[in-house]
Amino acid sequence: MNERIKMLRKTLKLTMKQFAEPLGLTESTISKAEKGTANLSDSAIRLICSVFKVDYFWLTEGKGEMFTDSTDALLDEIAAENHMSGDTVDTFKRLFKLPPDKFDLVLQLIKSLSDAPK
Numbered sequence: 001m002n003e004r005i006k007m008l009r010k011t012l013k014l015t016m017k018q019f020a021e022p023l024g025l026t027e028s029t030i031s032k033a034e035k036g037t038a039n040l041s042d043s044a045i046r047l048i049c050s051v052f053k054v055d056y057f058w059l060t061e062g063k064g065e066m067f068t069d070s071t072d073a074l075l076d077e078i079a080a081e082n083h084m085s086g087d088t089v090d091t092f093k094r095l096f097k098l099p100p101d102k103f104d105l106v107l108q109l110i111k112s113l114s115d116a117p118k
Contacts, residue, residue, distance in 0.1 A: 001033075001040075001045075001059060001060055002033055002034050002035060002036035003034075004058065004059055004062060004066075005030070005033050005034050005040075005048070005059070006034040007066075008048075008052065008054060008059070008066065009030070009034070011066065012052065015027075016030040016031055016034075022051050023044065023047050023048060023051060024047075025044065045059060045060060046076070046077075046080050049068070049073070049076055050073065050076075050077065052067075053067055053068055053073055054066060054067060054068065055067065055068045055072060055076075056076045056079075056089075057086065057089075057090070071093075071096050072093055075089055075092050075093055075096075076089065
């Protein structure tokens with residue numbers, strides 16, 4: 001993850017200090033995170049994602065695209081607040097990227113499953 005933090009900062013064309021300030025972190029903390037000599041807390045990682053509109057899974061696992069759209073960012077926030085698994089979040093993200101007709105089809109399926117007798 002340290003390499004992706006540095007890549008993100010460089011992509012945003014920010015100094016370590018400029019990157020750290022909106023996060024409430026120090027330049028030293030960012031330097032250590034980029035070098036891999038210190039790990040950021042999950043709350044700091046999620047804050048990076050929120051402030052800079054970065055995909056959580058890209059930052060933590062190297063999967064997907066660096067930046068999110070607003071839907072992905074909102075889903076990441078909801079996931080963090082509700083302790084949702086990565087697979088669940090990924091499923092929701094995929095759902096929202098479906099074309100409208102397929103999205104409606106999935107919604108109909110969910111409704112029929114939830115209305116089915118137990």
